[in-house]
Amino acid sequence: MKETIQKRLSDSKTARWTALFIVSFTMMCGYFLTDVMSPLENLLTTKGQVVYFTDDTSMPADSLVAKVNYFSSEEMLSNSLLTVEQLEEGSKVQYYEMQNGAQTQTEKTISSVARGEGWSSTEYGFFSGAYGLINVFLLMLFFGGVILDKMGIRFTGMMSSGLMFMGALIKWYALSSDFGDAQLFGMDMQVALASLGFAIFGMGAEITGITASKVIVKWFAGKELALAMGLQVAMARIGTAVALAVSLPVARWMGDVSYPVLFGAILLCVGFASYMIYCVMDRKEDASAAAVRMENGETEEEGFKLSDLKLIFCSKGFWLINLLCLMFYAGVFPFLKFATKLMIYKYDVPESFAGLIPALLPFGTILLTPVFGSLYDRIGRGATLMIIGSVMLTVVHVLFALPVMNYWWFAVIVMIVLGIAFSLVPSAMWPSVPKIIPMKQLGSAYATIFYIQNIGLTMVPWLIGWVIEHFATLRNEAGVIVGYDYTAPMVIFAVFGLCAILISTLLRVEDSKKHYGLEEANMKK
Numbered sequence: 001m002k003e004t005i006q007k008r009l010s011d012s013k014t015a016r017w018t019a020l021f022i023v024s025f026t027m028m029c030g031y032f033l034t035d036v037m038s039p040l041e042n043l044l045t046t047k048g049q050v051v052y053f054t055d056d057t058s059m060p061a062d063s064l065v066a067k068v069n070y071f072s073s074e075e076m077l078s079n080s081l082l083t084v085e086q087l088e089e090g091s092k093v094q095y096y097e098m099q100n101g102a103q104t105q106t107e108k109t110i111s112s113v114a115r116g117e118g119w120s121s122t123e124y125g126f127f128s129g130a131y132g133l134i135n136v137f138l139l140m141l142f143f144g145g146v147i148l149d150k151m152g153i154r155f156t157g158m159m160s161s162g163l164m165f166m167g168a169l170i171k172w173y174a175l176s177s178d179f180g181d182a183q184l185f186g187m188d189m190q191v192a193l194a195s196l197g198f199a200i201f202g203m204g205a206e207i208t209g210i211t212a213s214k215v216i217v218k219w220f221a222g223k224e225l226a227l228a229m230g231l232q233v234a235m236a237r238i239g240t241a242v243a244l245a246v247s248l249p250v251a252r253w254m255g256d257v258s259y260p261v262l263f264g265a266i267l268l269c270v271g272f273a274s275y276m277i278y279c280v281m282d283r284k285e286d287a288s289a290a291a292v293r294m295e296n297g298e299t300e301e302e303g304f305k306l307s308d309l310k311l312i313f314c315s316k317g318f319w320l321i322n323l324l325c326l327m328f329y330a331g332v333f334p335f336l337k338f339a340t341k342l343m344i345y346k347y348d349v350p351e352s353f354a355g356l357i358p359a360l361l362p363f364g365t366i367l368l369t370p371v372f373g374s375l376y377d378r379i380g381r382g383a384t385l386m387i388i389g390s391v392m393l394t395v396v397h398v399l400f401a402l403p404v405m406n407y408w409w410f411a412v413i414v415m416i417v418l419g420i421a422f423s424l425v426p427s428a429m430w431p432s433v434p435k436i437i438p439m440k441q442l443g444s445a446y447a448t449i450f451y452i453q454n455i456g457l458t459m460v461p462w463l464i465g466w467v468i469e470h471f472a473t474l475r476n477e478a479g480v481i482v483g484y485d486y487t488a489p490m491v492i493f494a495v496f497g498l499c500a501i502l503i504s505t506l507l508r509v510e511d512s513k514k515h516y517g518l519e520e521a522n523m524k525k
């Protein structure tokens with residue numbers, strides 16, 4: 001009689017890569033929404049209408065109208081006098097400007113007009129950091145990990161992707177509404193409500209993140225684990241890259257900052273539906289795994305107990321990964337929130353293209369993260385890759401802090417180096433966690449790492465927003481903002497890089513003592 005050997009569904013290449021693709025798609029939608037506001041910092045922090053010209057310059061409508069009025073009164077050209085209502089695509093404007101003591105006449109054509117929200121840099125920083133607010137202060141990420149280990153992948157993923165969608169809708173509602181001078185929690189109503197939506201979204205996004213990590217370990221342990229994690233991160237980065245590249249053009253085209261967010265909310269609805277499809281696969285995988293266990297006479301792994309957390313918290317290697325994650329990511333994700341405006345004011349990049357330079361960073365990682373992941377699978381050297389990535393992060397921020405080399409091409413090169421660093425560390429760090437912590441506690445382990453990381457994702461934008469407002473904003477005698485000096489914020493980012501170097505070195509030392517296997521290949525030969 002022919003003996004049939006039971007196989008798990010995850011033993012099928014097609015099945016496990018399909019599962020990976022579906023879950024990564026949901027994550028990608030989340031990453032899109034996370035960064036969709038970053039290129040809009042300049043628009044959000046400008047009051048009233050902003051006029052964009054065909055030569056890729058822009059100007060607040062009020063100052064344009066003042067200039068046109070000045071021109072008209074000087075020249076008595078009443079036919080060229082514009083009012084705010086007449087600012088529309090295709091209109092030509094002419095005005096005089098004083099440059100170096102001489103009067104120059106300028107004629108420009110309007111390409112689009114969008115509504116600025118008049119937020120301060122501190123408000124923008126608060127809003128950007130609100131992503132981690134509920135995760136950090138209500139410990140929701142920590143509980144999310146426990147829910148994941150107790151309730152399982154299907155329940156937790158549906159819950160978290162639903163939360164992302166809900167948060168996105170609140171954020172969109174806040175940005176598309178005019179609340180006048182209304183206040184909420186002692187803050188401008190729009191800022192407060194948009195931040196609340198972002199906080200709910202962030203809770204969902206982070207819990208989806210730990211769920212996705214557990215899904216990948218479930219399907220890929222002992223197989224192409226780091227490559228799979230790398231590909232998941234790569235797909236997530238597509239979300240970030242597209243957000244950075246298209247957000248401002250969409251806002252300009254539609255005339256309002258809320259439209260890119262609406263687009264993100266629609267994407268998240270699709271992401272929610274795709275996770276439902278994954279749940280069907282997950283159920284089948286569990287059934288096939290149970291059948292394999294039965295055939296081999298194995299019993300089901302003991303479930304997660306709260307007391308298991310002790311094991312996680314007593315591991316020094318685990319804490320070093322936590323701290324590395326905190327410092328490294330504090331130097332990248334919060335930086336992205338401010339990078340577009342940095343390009344405009346430090347590197348003199350026209351606003352229309354300014355989002356494209358930070359977008360190079362995630363675009364670069366799309367290719368490199370799976371490459372480095374596969375390298376780690378085959379030859380190991382995980383701890384070393386983390387050290388190299390941390391050194392590159394520090395160098396990049398020091399270069400951005402320098403008051404010299406303010407050329408756009410220089411910013412492009414530095415951003416590409418940051419992209420390499422941002423591929424090296426995640427591709428080595430995330431697959432290293434299962435080498436330190438067993439599968440059973442993995443949900444809680446990833447949740448704790450994300451929790452600590454979220455402290456940085458919350459507080460660093462607050463700090464940087466405040467530093468920009470108080471130490472980097474340059475004003476003229478009349479108090480009008482004339483530019484920004486980014487030295488202080490970039491030095492802060494460089495300090496995070498230095499800490500990451502120190503911690504990754506300590507991790508390598510700890511690995512050689514405890515033999516976690518961080519320098520060894522993941523794939524079993």
Ligand SMILES: C[C@H](NC(=O)[C@@H](N)CCCCN)C(=O)O
Pocket residue numbers: 031034035206209233236329333426430450453
């Ligand atoms: C996989 C990893 N994800 C995270 O670190 C998330 N906690 C942060 C998500 C923030 C999204 N802008 C990564 O993206 O490398």
